[in-house]
Amino acid sequence: MDGIRSMKNQGILLLLALLLIISVGCESDEEASSATSTDPTATRTAGEAHPEAPSATPSSPSPRRMPGRALETRSKGRISPKRLSGFLREVAARPHPASSEGSRDQARFLAGQLESWGYQVERQHFEVLLPFPRRIRVEMLAPFAYSCGLRERPVDEDADTFSKNVLPPYNAFSPETDITAPLVYAYYGRREDYEAMKQQGVALHGALALVRYGRNFRGSKVKIAEEFGLAGVLLYSDPADDGFARGDVYPKGPYRPETGVQRGSILYLFEYPGDPGTPGRPSLPGAEQLPYGKMKSLPTIPCTCLSAEDAKPLLENLKGPVAPRAWRGALPFTYHLGGRGEVKARVVIRNDEALRPIENIIATWVGLEHPDEEILLGNHRDAWVFGANDAGSGTAVLLEVARVFATTAREVRAPARTVRFCFWDAEEFGMIGSTEYGESRAAELKSKAVAYINLDAAVSGRQLRVAGSPSLQTIMKDVLAGCRNEKRELMLSEVTDKDGGMTWGRLGSGSDFTVFLDHLGIPSVDLASSGSHGVDHSLYDTYAFMKRFGDPGFQRHTVMARLALTTLLRLAYSDGTPLAFGRLGRFIIEDVRTLEAKHPNLDLGEIRELGRDIETVGERIAVLRSELEAKGALSPARWGILKNLAVAARKALLLDKGLPGRPWYRHVLFAPSRDKGYGAAPLPALDDALSKGDRRAVEAGAALTAERLRAHRAVLREMQAALERWNGDAPSR
Secondary structure, three states: OHHHHHHHHHHHHHHHHHHHHHHHHHHHHHHHHHHOOOOOOOOOOOOOOOOOOOOOOOOOOOOOOOOHHHHHHHHHOOOOHHHHHHHHHHHOOOOOOOOOHHHHHHHHHHHHHHHHOOOEEEEEEEEEEEEEEEEEEEEEEEOOOEEOOOOOOOOOOOHHHHOOOOOOOOEEOOOOEEEEEEEEEOOOOOHHHHHHHHHOOOOOOOOEEEEEOEOEOHHHHHHHHHHOOOOEEEEEOOHHHHOOOOOOEOOOOOEOOOOOOOOEEOOOOOOOOOOOOOOOOOOOOOOOOOOHHHOOOOOOOOEEEEOHHHHHHHHHOOOOOEOOHHHOOOOOOOOEOEOOOOOEEEEEEEEEEEEEEEEEEEEEEOOOOEEEEEEEEEEEOOOOOOOHHHHHHHHHHHHHHHHHHHHHHHHOOOOOEEEEEEEEOOOOOOOHHHHHHHHHOHHHHHHHEEEEEEOOOOOOOOEEEEEEOHHHHHHHHHHHHHHHOOOOOOOOHHHEOOOOOEOOEOOOOOOOOHHHHHHOOOOEEEEEEEOOOOOOOOOOOOHHHHHHHHOOOOHHHHHHHHHHHHHHHHHHHOOOOOOOOHHHHHHHHHHHHHHHHHOOOOOOHHHHHHHHHHHHHHHHHHHHHHHHHHHOOOOHHHHHHHHHHHHHHHHOOEOOOOEOOEOOOOEOOOOEOOOOOOOEOOOHHHHHHHHHOOHHHHHHHHHHHHHHHHHHHHHHHHHHHHHHHHHHHOOOO
16 A cells, blocks of 8 residues: 555656646747847847748647637737837838938838737838939919028927938928919819919919918829829818917927928829829839820829928918918918919929838748738838828837737737738828739639728827728727727727717728728728828828827827727638628718719719618628527538629629729729718719719719619629528528
């Protein structure tokens, strides 16, 4: 017995020792994991090996399912404000406009970080037309001589503003010029503004328009001025909009100093985004370019930008009719419209125009169960100067989401679908990097991409803005409801309307979702925020500004990272298609109401009925799918059938030849308004025709729209029939 007892005691001791060894080993693994890349801006040292990019291989984590909400909670808990701050400090450390040395440095940093976390990283190159200024001069010749400074003053409290590598203020893609013309004040330069000036007897033809930033896209301002016969446009930031009239200016407050200037592109994005010389095809090195005269996205009249300080003498000396009360800004004099020739100005613009290299950074994690289905997240990495807000905040958020997602995929569970993190170049010039990417993978993306998530200026204020495809509205509503239940509600109150529902914005253009939604038909959502400040596209959009005014504790960055990560997890780890088809029907009905209210004699009865049918069929599909899921009757083969039908339903909404007059825009429901530039046009084929007052074009636009909606409805009915057939075959659990 003593021997047996001794053997038992030895066995127990051996077992305890074994358990202790296993425990120590696990703790060492955890410590090694937590010690990896503790510095958020650390990159691999020279010669250091990086992990192989994970894919659906035996070394990948098991596809065993962790409960969805538990996975989200664990992943969101890893988001670090300290890392977000460190990432922003790095990506906004130097000016980095597209094709600059600063941009190349940033690309190396991004690629190194993503590779160190285990992603397959592609550095994708294109060669595109990028104009930079050689010489810009704006001067008043009468009633006295005055030359605009065209320079933003640095501030002692922000060392970054003393950088020597800053682009001078300019509007990209302005044609070269040397013109002298009388000056007029045209408020925001909208169509209705020029009509009001004509009624006041202000001479517009051949004049230079001094126009305030705001209310519509700067490129649309130029196009409208061109149509009214003006010779050119001078854009300026009035203090009433984002300067001292709103509050203290930087560095005492968040608003635009009087020398602050908003740079920006005036490319005609409503014609097509991307490289002007290769619409519809990728601008790979050596690609054939259109002749200048056939580049429809290039403006034909010149434009440049001014600070309030530079605009003040020009505006102060105008005579003619007193501007309407609503048109008057915050400068200390009476605003007049001009038109009498009392102020003459000269504008000289000389450009350095060339094909230049740009570089997208694409980081891929291959899905384990559905590797041919893709979820894409994107943000542009370029900026006019430092770009801490636009779009450094989005880049920092995207990097942190990529870091946490890699940890989740490596340590907990691999995603079902393939995920791509995309850092676009040259967005500021006209969504060029993302457009060239989309055009280079057009056929593949139409079939494989499930959804695209866009960030851009992720942290630009406390008002969260969510806009996107109706088919993603249900999943986003659920994501936001979960975020609202947390304690971090800093930015979430703005997404609820007076009835407690979720406000949902419309997408037109203005950011990198454009190619995915408007050209390829891929469901997209844009996550952004807005607020009161005045540093957009200026010298003062720096890390110091963000630390002092934009997001001092990086809590808003944390909220946006959690929101983007949760959305990604829902899409990457879900079974089947996550799309809700019925919402599109309501969207169509709302657009019909919008157009009929604006044009009382318009009757869009057929399109309205198609919208109702699509809503009804889509809601029935959702019910049937839920019933089959509850019965466990949706096999992988059946999910595959549903996926193919979902892709076919999406493609049915695309126009083979594009919108009439705008062939690059192929979605029958999503395109930007010509006059707003960024804002969405309701039923764009119809909206374009109605804006021209062409009855035949209106009839053709209605027929074109109805044809695509009928095709979409037919695919949905096929999906409904399949679900009903399977439901009849499936026994209840």
